[in-house]
Amino acid sequence: MNHSAPILLRLAFGVAQRQTLNHSATRFFGAAAELRKAGVVPDGHLNSDLSPTACHIGLGRRRDLTLRQDLRLWQNDKQLTLADVFKGQKVVLVGFPGGPVCVEQHIPGYIAQADKLGSMGVDKVICVTVDEPANVSKLAAKPELSSNSRVELLADRNGGLVRLLGLEIGTPESTGPKCQRYAAVVEDGVLLKLRVESTPADLKVTDAKSMIQLWKCIYPNACD
Structure with missing residues:
Protein backbone atom coordinates (compact mmCIF):
# COMPACT_ATOMS: atom_id res chain seq x y z
CA MET A 1 0.00 0.00 0.00
CA SER A 48 -11.78 29.90 -49.28
CA ASP A 49 -12.28 30.00 -53.02
CA LEU A 50 -10.15 27.11 -54.24
CA SER A 51 -11.23 27.34 -57.86
CA PRO A 52 -8.52 27.33 -60.57
CA THR A 53 -9.14 31.03 -61.21
CA ALA A 54 -8.43 32.07 -57.64
CA CYS A 55 -6.21 29.49 -55.96
CA HIS A 56 -2.84 30.03 -57.59
CA ILE A 57 0.35 31.90 -56.81
CA GLY A 58 -0.29 34.81 -59.17
CA LEU A 59 -3.29 36.45 -57.53
CA GLY A 60 -2.76 39.27 -55.08
CA ARG A 61 0.99 39.01 -55.03
CA ARG A 62 3.49 41.47 -56.47
CA ARG A 63 6.65 39.89 -57.84
CA ASP A 64 9.26 40.52 -60.45
CA LEU A 65 8.59 38.17 -63.36
CA THR A 66 11.97 38.95 -64.91
CA LEU A 67 13.75 37.06 -62.14
CA ARG A 68 12.88 33.91 -64.07
CA GLN A 69 15.69 34.26 -66.56
CA ASP A 70 15.16 30.72 -67.85
CA LEU A 71 11.73 31.40 -69.38
CA ARG A 72 11.27 32.41 -73.01
CA LEU A 73 8.50 33.80 -75.19
CA TRP A 74 8.63 33.57 -78.96
CA GLN A 75 8.01 36.24 -81.59
CA ASN A 76 8.25 34.43 -84.90
CA ASP A 77 11.61 32.61 -84.59
CA LYS A 78 13.02 35.06 -82.08
CA GLN A 79 13.28 34.02 -78.44
CA LEU A 80 12.64 36.73 -75.87
CA THR A 81 13.39 36.67 -72.16
CA LEU A 82 10.80 38.07 -69.79
CA ALA A 83 13.17 40.99 -69.24
CA ASP A 84 13.16 41.65 -73.00
CA VAL A 85 9.39 41.82 -72.93
CA PHE A 86 8.66 43.67 -69.69
CA LYS A 87 11.70 45.49 -68.33
CA GLY A 88 11.47 49.28 -68.29
CA GLN A 89 7.91 49.37 -69.64
CA LYS A 90 4.30 49.50 -68.50
CA VAL A 91 2.52 46.56 -70.09
CA VAL A 92 -0.94 45.05 -70.20
CA LEU A 93 -0.33 41.31 -70.42
CA VAL A 94 -3.21 39.40 -71.99
CA GLY A 95 -3.36 35.62 -71.88
CA PHE A 96 -5.74 34.02 -74.36
CA PRO A 97 -6.54 30.29 -74.71
CA GLY A 98 -7.32 30.40 -78.44
CA GLY A 99 -10.58 30.15 -80.34
CA PRO A 100 -13.25 32.43 -81.83
CA VAL A 101 -13.67 34.56 -78.69
CA CYS A 102 -9.98 35.44 -78.79
CA VAL A 103 -9.78 36.21 -82.51
CA GLU A 104 -13.14 37.95 -82.87
CA GLN A 105 -13.51 39.79 -79.55
CA HIS A 106 -10.68 39.65 -77.05
CA ILE A 107 -7.63 40.73 -79.09
CA PRO A 108 -9.59 43.03 -81.46
CA GLY A 109 -10.96 44.79 -78.37
CA TYR A 110 -7.41 45.72 -77.34
CA ILE A 111 -6.54 46.82 -80.87
CA ALA A 112 -9.59 49.10 -80.89
CA GLN A 113 -8.51 50.62 -77.56
CA ALA A 114 -4.76 50.65 -78.27
CA ASP A 115 -4.50 54.40 -78.83
CA LYS A 116 -6.49 55.15 -75.69
CA LEU A 117 -4.31 52.77 -73.70
CA GLY A 118 -1.24 54.47 -75.11
CA SER A 119 -2.51 57.88 -74.02
CA MET A 120 -2.89 56.48 -70.50
CA GLY A 121 0.72 55.35 -70.30
CA VAL A 122 0.54 51.78 -71.61
CA ASP A 123 3.70 51.13 -73.62
CA LYS A 124 2.36 47.97 -75.21
CA VAL A 125 -0.20 45.19 -74.96
CA ILE A 126 1.36 41.73 -74.99
CA CYS A 127 -1.06 38.96 -75.98
CA VAL A 128 0.28 35.51 -75.14
CA THR A 129 -0.99 32.00 -75.76
CA VAL A 130 0.40 28.50 -75.29
CA ASP A 131 1.12 27.39 -78.85
CA GLU A 132 3.84 26.90 -81.42
CA PRO A 133 5.50 30.14 -82.59
CA ALA A 134 4.59 29.43 -86.22
CA ASN A 135 0.90 29.21 -85.35
CA VAL A 136 0.98 32.44 -83.35
CA SER A 137 2.89 34.23 -86.14
CA LYS A 138 0.22 33.11 -88.61
CA LEU A 139 -2.46 34.42 -86.27
CA ALA A 140 -0.64 37.73 -85.79
CA ALA A 141 -0.48 38.20 -89.56
CA LYS A 142 -4.26 38.36 -89.89
CA PRO A 143 -5.27 41.89 -91.00
CA GLU A 144 -7.74 42.30 -88.13
CA LEU A 145 -5.03 41.43 -85.57
CA SER A 146 -2.10 43.37 -87.01
CA SER A 147 -3.53 46.85 -87.44
CA ASN A 148 -1.80 48.41 -84.41
CA SER A 149 1.88 47.95 -83.58
CA ARG A 150 1.20 48.59 -79.90
CA VAL A 151 -0.50 45.17 -79.66
CA GLU A 152 1.89 42.22 -80.03
CA LEU A 153 1.17 38.49 -80.13
CA LEU A 154 3.75 36.15 -78.59
CA ALA A 155 3.94 32.39 -78.13
CA ASP A 156 4.39 30.81 -74.73
CA ARG A 157 5.68 27.74 -76.53
CA ASN A 158 6.48 25.54 -73.52
CA GLY A 159 3.86 27.03 -71.22
CA GLY A 160 6.53 28.39 -68.89
CA LEU A 161 4.87 31.76 -68.28
CA VAL A 162 1.41 30.33 -67.72
CA ARG A 163 2.86 27.82 -65.22
CA LEU A 164 4.68 30.65 -63.46
CA LEU A 165 1.32 32.38 -63.03
CA GLY A 166 -0.41 29.15 -62.00
CA LEU A 167 -2.95 29.38 -64.82
CA GLU A 168 -2.25 26.29 -66.88
CA ILE A 169 -5.02 23.88 -67.85
CA GLY A 170 -4.45 20.19 -68.53
CA THR A 171 -1.14 19.08 -70.02
CA PRO A 172 0.85 20.15 -73.10
CA GLU A 173 -0.34 16.96 -74.84
CA SER A 174 -4.05 17.46 -74.11
CA THR A 175 -6.44 18.98 -76.62
CA GLY A 176 -8.38 22.17 -75.97
CA PRO A 177 -7.29 25.29 -74.05
CA LYS A 178 -3.89 25.16 -72.36
CA CYS A 179 -4.44 28.18 -70.13
CA GLN A 180 -7.06 30.32 -68.45
CA ARG A 181 -8.07 33.61 -70.03
CA TYR A 182 -6.31 36.30 -68.00
CA ALA A 183 -5.08 39.88 -68.12
CA ALA A 184 -2.50 41.61 -65.95
CA VAL A 185 -0.80 44.94 -65.36
CA VAL A 186 3.00 44.65 -65.36
CA GLU A 187 5.30 47.58 -64.62
CA ASP A 188 9.05 47.24 -65.14
CA GLY A 189 8.67 43.48 -64.93
CA VAL A 190 6.68 43.54 -61.68
CA LEU A 191 3.25 41.92 -61.74
CA LEU A 192 0.91 44.43 -60.09
CA LYS A 193 -2.59 43.08 -60.73
CA LEU A 194 -3.94 39.93 -62.31
CA ARG A 195 -7.48 39.16 -63.40
CA VAL A 196 -8.72 35.74 -64.47
CA GLU A 197 -11.96 34.68 -66.11
CA SER A 198 -14.05 31.98 -64.43
CA THR A 199 -13.84 29.87 -67.58
CA PRO A 200 -11.72 30.29 -70.73
CA ALA A 201 -14.86 31.03 -72.77
CA ASP A 202 -15.81 34.06 -70.63
CA LEU A 203 -14.86 37.63 -71.46
CA LYS A 204 -16.09 39.64 -68.47
CA VAL A 205 -13.09 40.94 -66.51
CA THR A 206 -10.15 40.68 -68.92
CA ASP A 207 -11.51 42.68 -71.85
CA ALA A 208 -9.90 45.98 -72.85
CA LYS A 209 -12.52 48.24 -71.26
CA SER A 210 -12.32 46.38 -67.94
CA MET A 211 -8.53 46.66 -67.94
CA ILE A 212 -8.75 50.38 -68.72
CA GLN A 213 -10.81 50.81 -65.56
CA LEU A 214 -8.29 48.73 -63.60
CA TRP A 215 -5.46 50.82 -65.03
CA LYS A 216 -7.17 53.97 -63.78
CA CYS A 217 -7.38 52.46 -60.30
CA ILE A 218 -3.67 51.69 -60.28
CA TYR A 219 -2.64 54.95 -61.94
CA PRO A 220 -5.23 57.58 -60.91
CA ASN A 221 -3.43 60.32 -62.87
CA ALA A 222 -3.26 58.28 -66.07
CA CYS A 223 -5.81 60.48 -67.87
CA ASP A 224 -4.55 63.85 -66.61
Missing part, protein backbone atom coordinates in the same frame (compact mmCIF):
# COMPACT_ATOMS: atom_id res chain seq x y z
CA ASN A 2 2.85 2.35 0.80
CA HIS A 3 4.26 1.89 -2.71
CA SER A 4 0.93 1.98 -4.56
CA ALA A 5 -0.41 5.10 -2.85
CA PRO A 6 1.85 7.57 -4.77
CA ILE A 7 0.97 5.81 -8.02
CA LEU A 8 -2.76 6.13 -7.31
CA LEU A 9 -2.29 9.77 -6.42
CA ARG A 10 -0.41 10.43 -9.65
CA LEU A 11 -3.08 8.64 -11.70
CA ALA A 12 -5.84 10.58 -9.98
CA PHE A 13 -3.98 13.83 -10.53
CA GLY A 14 -3.40 12.95 -14.18
CA VAL A 15 -7.09 12.25 -14.74
CA ALA A 16 -8.05 15.52 -13.09
CA GLN A 17 -5.45 17.41 -15.10
CA ARG A 18 -6.68 15.92 -18.39
CA GLN A 19 -10.25 16.79 -17.50
CA THR A 20 -9.24 20.37 -16.77
CA LEU A 21 -7.32 20.62 -20.06
CA ASN A 22 -10.21 19.11 -22.01
CA HIS A 23 -12.62 21.54 -20.38
CA SER A 24 -10.32 24.48 -21.19
CA ALA A 25 -9.90 23.31 -24.78
CA THR A 26 -13.66 22.97 -25.20
CA ARG A 27 -14.18 26.49 -23.92
CA PHE A 28 -11.39 27.84 -26.16
CA PHE A 29 -12.60 26.23 -29.37
CA GLY A 30 -16.18 27.09 -28.52
CA ALA A 31 -15.21 30.75 -28.14
CA ALA A 32 -13.22 30.60 -31.38
CA ALA A 33 -16.24 29.17 -33.18
CA GLU A 34 -18.38 32.02 -31.93
CA LEU A 35 -15.77 34.53 -33.12
CA ARG A 36 -15.72 32.89 -36.56
CA LYS A 37 -19.49 33.17 -36.76
CA ALA A 38 -19.14 36.87 -35.95
CA GLY A 39 -16.59 37.25 -38.75
CA VAL A 40 -13.67 38.25 -36.50
CA VAL A 41 -11.45 35.21 -37.02
CA PRO A 42 -10.71 34.14 -40.62
CA ASP A 43 -11.77 30.63 -41.49
CA GLY A 44 -8.58 30.00 -43.46
CA HIS A 45 -9.12 27.47 -46.20
CA LEU A 46 -12.45 26.32 -44.79
CA ASN A 47 -14.44 28.91 -46.75
Whole structure:
Protein backbone atom coordinates (compact mmCIF):
# COMPACT_ATOMS: atom_id res chain seq x y z
CA MET A 1 0.00 0.00 0.00
CA ASN A 2 2.85 2.35 0.80
CA HIS A 3 4.26 1.89 -2.71
CA SER A 4 0.93 1.98 -4.56
CA ALA A 5 -0.41 5.10 -2.85
CA PRO A 6 1.85 7.57 -4.77
CA ILE A 7 0.97 5.81 -8.02
CA LEU A 8 -2.76 6.13 -7.31
CA LEU A 9 -2.29 9.77 -6.42
CA ARG A 10 -0.41 10.43 -9.65
CA LEU A 11 -3.08 8.64 -11.70
CA ALA A 12 -5.84 10.58 -9.98
CA PHE A 13 -3.98 13.83 -10.53
CA GLY A 14 -3.40 12.95 -14.18
CA VAL A 15 -7.09 12.25 -14.74
CA ALA A 16 -8.05 15.52 -13.09
CA GLN A 17 -5.45 17.41 -15.10
CA ARG A 18 -6.68 15.92 -18.39
CA GLN A 19 -10.25 16.79 -17.50
CA THR A 20 -9.24 20.37 -16.77
CA LEU A 21 -7.32 20.62 -20.06
CA ASN A 22 -10.21 19.11 -22.01
CA HIS A 23 -12.62 21.54 -20.38
CA SER A 24 -10.32 24.48 -21.19
CA ALA A 25 -9.90 23.31 -24.78
CA THR A 26 -13.66 22.97 -25.20
CA ARG A 27 -14.18 26.49 -23.92
CA PHE A 28 -11.39 27.84 -26.16
CA PHE A 29 -12.60 26.23 -29.37
CA GLY A 30 -16.18 27.09 -28.52
CA ALA A 31 -15.21 30.75 -28.14
CA ALA A 32 -13.22 30.60 -31.38
CA ALA A 33 -16.24 29.17 -33.18
CA GLU A 34 -18.38 32.02 -31.93
CA LEU A 35 -15.77 34.53 -33.12
CA ARG A 36 -15.72 32.89 -36.56
CA LYS A 37 -19.49 33.17 -36.76
CA ALA A 38 -19.14 36.87 -35.95
CA GLY A 39 -16.59 37.25 -38.75
CA VAL A 40 -13.67 38.25 -36.50
CA VAL A 41 -11.45 35.21 -37.02
CA PRO A 42 -10.71 34.14 -40.62
CA ASP A 43 -11.77 30.63 -41.49
CA GLY A 44 -8.58 30.00 -43.46
CA HIS A 45 -9.12 27.47 -46.20
CA LEU A 46 -12.45 26.32 -44.79
CA ASN A 47 -14.44 28.91 -46.75
CA SER A 48 -11.78 29.90 -49.28
CA ASP A 49 -12.28 30.00 -53.02
CA LEU A 50 -10.15 27.11 -54.24
CA SER A 51 -11.23 27.34 -57.86
CA PRO A 52 -8.52 27.33 -60.57
CA THR A 53 -9.14 31.03 -61.21
CA ALA A 54 -8.43 32.07 -57.64
CA CYS A 55 -6.21 29.49 -55.96
CA HIS A 56 -2.84 30.03 -57.59
CA ILE A 57 0.35 31.90 -56.81
CA GLY A 58 -0.29 34.81 -59.17
CA LEU A 59 -3.29 36.45 -57.53
CA GLY A 60 -2.76 39.27 -55.08
CA ARG A 61 0.99 39.01 -55.03
CA ARG A 62 3.49 41.47 -56.47
CA ARG A 63 6.65 39.89 -57.84
CA ASP A 64 9.26 40.52 -60.45
CA LEU A 65 8.59 38.17 -63.36
CA THR A 66 11.97 38.95 -64.91
CA LEU A 67 13.75 37.06 -62.14
CA ARG A 68 12.88 33.91 -64.07
CA GLN A 69 15.69 34.26 -66.56
CA ASP A 70 15.16 30.72 -67.85
CA LEU A 71 11.73 31.40 -69.38
CA ARG A 72 11.27 32.41 -73.01
CA LEU A 73 8.50 33.80 -75.19
CA TRP A 74 8.63 33.57 -78.96
CA GLN A 75 8.01 36.24 -81.59
CA ASN A 76 8.25 34.43 -84.90
CA ASP A 77 11.61 32.61 -84.59
CA LYS A 78 13.02 35.06 -82.08
CA GLN A 79 13.28 34.02 -78.44
CA LEU A 80 12.64 36.73 -75.87
CA THR A 81 13.39 36.67 -72.16
CA LEU A 82 10.80 38.07 -69.79
CA ALA A 83 13.17 40.99 -69.24
CA ASP A 84 13.16 41.65 -73.00
CA VAL A 85 9.39 41.82 -72.93
CA PHE A 86 8.66 43.67 -69.69
CA LYS A 87 11.70 45.49 -68.33
CA GLY A 88 11.47 49.28 -68.29
CA GLN A 89 7.91 49.37 -69.64
CA LYS A 90 4.30 49.50 -68.50
CA VAL A 91 2.52 46.56 -70.09
CA VAL A 92 -0.94 45.05 -70.20
CA LEU A 93 -0.33 41.31 -70.42
CA VAL A 94 -3.21 39.40 -71.99
CA GLY A 95 -3.36 35.62 -71.88
CA PHE A 96 -5.74 34.02 -74.36
CA PRO A 97 -6.54 30.29 -74.71
CA GLY A 98 -7.32 30.40 -78.44
CA GLY A 99 -10.58 30.15 -80.34
CA PRO A 100 -13.25 32.43 -81.83
CA VAL A 101 -13.67 34.56 -78.69
CA CYS A 102 -9.98 35.44 -78.79
CA VAL A 103 -9.78 36.21 -82.51
CA GLU A 104 -13.14 37.95 -82.87
CA GLN A 105 -13.51 39.79 -79.55
CA HIS A 106 -10.68 39.65 -77.05
CA ILE A 107 -7.63 40.73 -79.09
CA PRO A 108 -9.59 43.03 -81.46
CA GLY A 109 -10.96 44.79 -78.37
CA TYR A 110 -7.41 45.72 -77.34
CA ILE A 111 -6.54 46.82 -80.87
CA ALA A 112 -9.59 49.10 -80.89
CA GLN A 113 -8.51 50.62 -77.56
CA ALA A 114 -4.76 50.65 -78.27
CA ASP A 115 -4.50 54.40 -78.83
CA LYS A 116 -6.49 55.15 -75.69
CA LEU A 117 -4.31 52.77 -73.70
CA GLY A 118 -1.24 54.47 -75.11
CA SER A 119 -2.51 57.88 -74.02
CA MET A 120 -2.89 56.48 -70.50
CA GLY A 121 0.72 55.35 -70.30
CA VAL A 122 0.54 51.78 -71.61
CA ASP A 123 3.70 51.13 -73.62
CA LYS A 124 2.36 47.97 -75.21
CA VAL A 125 -0.20 45.19 -74.96
CA ILE A 126 1.36 41.73 -74.99
CA CYS A 127 -1.06 38.96 -75.98
CA VAL A 128 0.28 35.51 -75.14
CA THR A 129 -0.99 32.00 -75.76
CA VAL A 130 0.40 28.50 -75.29
CA ASP A 131 1.12 27.39 -78.85
CA GLU A 132 3.84 26.90 -81.42
CA PRO A 133 5.50 30.14 -82.59
CA ALA A 134 4.59 29.43 -86.22
CA ASN A 135 0.90 29.21 -85.35
CA VAL A 136 0.98 32.44 -83.35
CA SER A 137 2.89 34.23 -86.14
CA LYS A 138 0.22 33.11 -88.61
CA LEU A 139 -2.46 34.42 -86.27
CA ALA A 140 -0.64 37.73 -85.79
CA ALA A 141 -0.48 38.20 -89.56
CA LYS A 142 -4.26 38.36 -89.89
CA PRO A 143 -5.27 41.89 -91.00
CA GLU A 144 -7.74 42.30 -88.13
CA LEU A 145 -5.03 41.43 -85.57
CA SER A 146 -2.10 43.37 -87.01
CA SER A 147 -3.53 46.85 -87.44
CA ASN A 148 -1.80 48.41 -84.41
CA SER A 149 1.88 47.95 -83.58
CA ARG A 150 1.20 48.59 -79.90
CA VAL A 151 -0.50 45.17 -79.66
CA GLU A 152 1.89 42.22 -80.03
CA LEU A 153 1.17 38.49 -80.13
CA LEU A 154 3.75 36.15 -78.59
CA ALA A 155 3.94 32.39 -78.13
CA ASP A 156 4.39 30.81 -74.73
CA ARG A 157 5.68 27.74 -76.53
CA ASN A 158 6.48 25.54 -73.52
CA GLY A 159 3.86 27.03 -71.22
CA GLY A 160 6.53 28.39 -68.89
CA LEU A 161 4.87 31.76 -68.28
CA VAL A 162 1.41 30.33 -67.72
CA ARG A 163 2.86 27.82 -65.22
CA LEU A 164 4.68 30.65 -63.46
CA LEU A 165 1.32 32.38 -63.03
CA GLY A 166 -0.41 29.15 -62.00
CA LEU A 167 -2.95 29.38 -64.82
CA GLU A 168 -2.25 26.29 -66.88
CA ILE A 169 -5.02 23.88 -67.85
CA GLY A 170 -4.45 20.19 -68.53
CA THR A 171 -1.14 19.08 -70.02
CA PRO A 172 0.85 20.15 -73.10
CA GLU A 173 -0.34 16.96 -74.84
CA SER A 174 -4.05 17.46 -74.11
CA THR A 175 -6.44 18.98 -76.62
CA GLY A 176 -8.38 22.17 -75.97
CA PRO A 177 -7.29 25.29 -74.05
CA LYS A 178 -3.89 25.16 -72.36
CA CYS A 179 -4.44 28.18 -70.13
CA GLN A 180 -7.06 30.32 -68.45
CA ARG A 181 -8.07 33.61 -70.03
CA TYR A 182 -6.31 36.30 -68.00
CA ALA A 183 -5.08 39.88 -68.12
CA ALA A 184 -2.50 41.61 -65.95
CA VAL A 185 -0.80 44.94 -65.36
CA VAL A 186 3.00 44.65 -65.36
CA GLU A 187 5.30 47.58 -64.62
CA ASP A 188 9.05 47.24 -65.14
CA GLY A 189 8.67 43.48 -64.93
CA VAL A 190 6.68 43.54 -61.68
CA LEU A 191 3.25 41.92 -61.74
CA LEU A 192 0.91 44.43 -60.09
CA LYS A 193 -2.59 43.08 -60.73
CA LEU A 194 -3.94 39.93 -62.31
CA ARG A 195 -7.48 39.16 -63.40
CA VAL A 196 -8.72 35.74 -64.47
CA GLU A 197 -11.96 34.68 -66.11
CA SER A 198 -14.05 31.98 -64.43
CA THR A 199 -13.84 29.87 -67.58
CA PRO A 200 -11.72 30.29 -70.73
CA ALA A 201 -14.86 31.03 -72.77
CA ASP A 202 -15.81 34.06 -70.63
CA LEU A 203 -14.86 37.63 -71.46
CA LYS A 204 -16.09 39.64 -68.47
CA VAL A 205 -13.09 40.94 -66.51
CA THR A 206 -10.15 40.68 -68.92
CA ASP A 207 -11.51 42.68 -71.85
CA ALA A 208 -9.90 45.98 -72.85
CA LYS A 209 -12.52 48.24 -71.26
CA SER A 210 -12.32 46.38 -67.94
CA MET A 211 -8.53 46.66 -67.94
CA ILE A 212 -8.75 50.38 -68.72
CA GLN A 213 -10.81 50.81 -65.56
CA LEU A 214 -8.29 48.73 -63.60
CA TRP A 215 -5.46 50.82 -65.03
CA LYS A 216 -7.17 53.97 -63.78
CA CYS A 217 -7.38 52.46 -60.30
CA ILE A 218 -3.67 51.69 -60.28
CA TYR A 219 -2.64 54.95 -61.94
CA PRO A 220 -5.23 57.58 -60.91
CA ASN A 221 -3.43 60.32 -62.87
CA ALA A 222 -3.26 58.28 -66.07
CA CYS A 223 -5.81 60.48 -67.87
CA ASP A 224 -4.55 63.85 -66.61
